[in-house]
Amino acid sequence: MGVFSKTCEYAIRSVFFIAHRTASGNRVGIKEIANGIDSPEHFLAKILQDLSRRGIVQSAKGPNGGFYIDERGLKRPLSEVVEAVDGNSIFTGCGLGLAYCSETNPCPLHNEFKAIRNQLKDLLEQTTIADFSESLNLGITKLRK
Amino acid sequence: MGVFSKTCEYAIRSVFFIAHRTASGNRVGIKEIANGIDSPEHFLAKILQDLSRRGIVQSAKGPNGGFYIDERGLKRPLSEVVEAVDGNSIFTGCGLGLAYCSETNPCPLHNEFKAIRNQLKDLLEQTTIADFSESLNLGITKLRK
DNA sequence: TTAATAAAAGACTAAAAACTCTTTTATTTT
DNA sequence: AAAATAAAAGAGTTTTTAGTCTTTTATTAA
Ligand code: FES
Ligand code: FES
Secondary structure, eight states: OOSSOHHHHHHHHHHHHHHHHHTTTOOBOHHHHHHHHTOOHHHHHHHHHHHHHTTSSEEEOSTTOEEEOOHHHHTSBHHHHHHHHHTTHHHHOOTTOOSOOOSSSOOTTHHHHHHHHHHHHHHHHHOBGGGGHHHHHTTOSOSOO | OOSSOHHHHHHHHHHHHHHHHHTTTOOBOHHHHHHHHTOOHHHHHHHHHHHHHTTSSEEEOSTTOEEEOOHHHHTSBHHHHHHHHHTTHHHHOOTTOOSOOOSSSOOTTHHHHHHHHHHHHHHHHHOBGGGGHHHHHTTOSOSOO
């Protein structure tokens, strides 16, 4: 089990993939995305429908249709993608699964765990989708295999 | 979805609970543990059977039986409990779920994610089960509610 | 040596997550 | 207007995780 759900992993990877293609002004179809990020096509379709409803990605039907991300979308932090899919429990939840995680009712891991959790939060909040386009363009980072 | 599976959360909490009770030389029954950490009794039984087989906790049947943790067990790092239940994917897995996470084939989050992942790894490797007994004794930290 | 106790084991059910397949709707091109 | 294209929506199945219930085995105490 990873930090994010499978659904969330696909969401992030697809968003990076779309952002990368959108940079050159193109729209990209679900088949190409699914193939590009190595995910099940119809499952990814559901995820993108959701992200589309939430305005994180845009879509167009018909010939030359497909998914893309507008200017505003590119500036969104990754945390919004994660929250849209997995909710905010990774940012706020207790490492030991206690119902109420707080300073006054801490579990044994509270302080240390909170620090790590906050770093993940900061990472996802401070980096926008656009931030990754360049490294993808340079071919330094990969989204499949 | 938390960082650990539900099973793993129960495992950690129960181990803390048992360690705490063992400190006073007692054995503690499954009912009391389940109640103390707020987990389903029979589900926890499965988990403890597993931890027992792996030597992380000890158990005794019959009257005055129950679970306890010996000297060696108390000195084990938390990472062993986590690995026993969830495997080592939290310590080694890719944040975006790529099959091979490596320096030469990094995903966009690789460097930042690795740093956070390693902190979690260090935290769990460097703290032993015994390390928490005191804070539990002092009543500072809680395992349920 | 029998009764009581408590974990171990086995065989389930329930819920959630992941994934698939089919039909519908919107858009564009001819 | 008709045909082609591509996402949206709906209705499933499969797999995994979580949780329950019952029976068996081992140990101790009366
Ligand atoms: S109480 Fe567990 S992380 Fe805060
Ligand atoms: S490739 Fe994703 S964390 Fe290393």
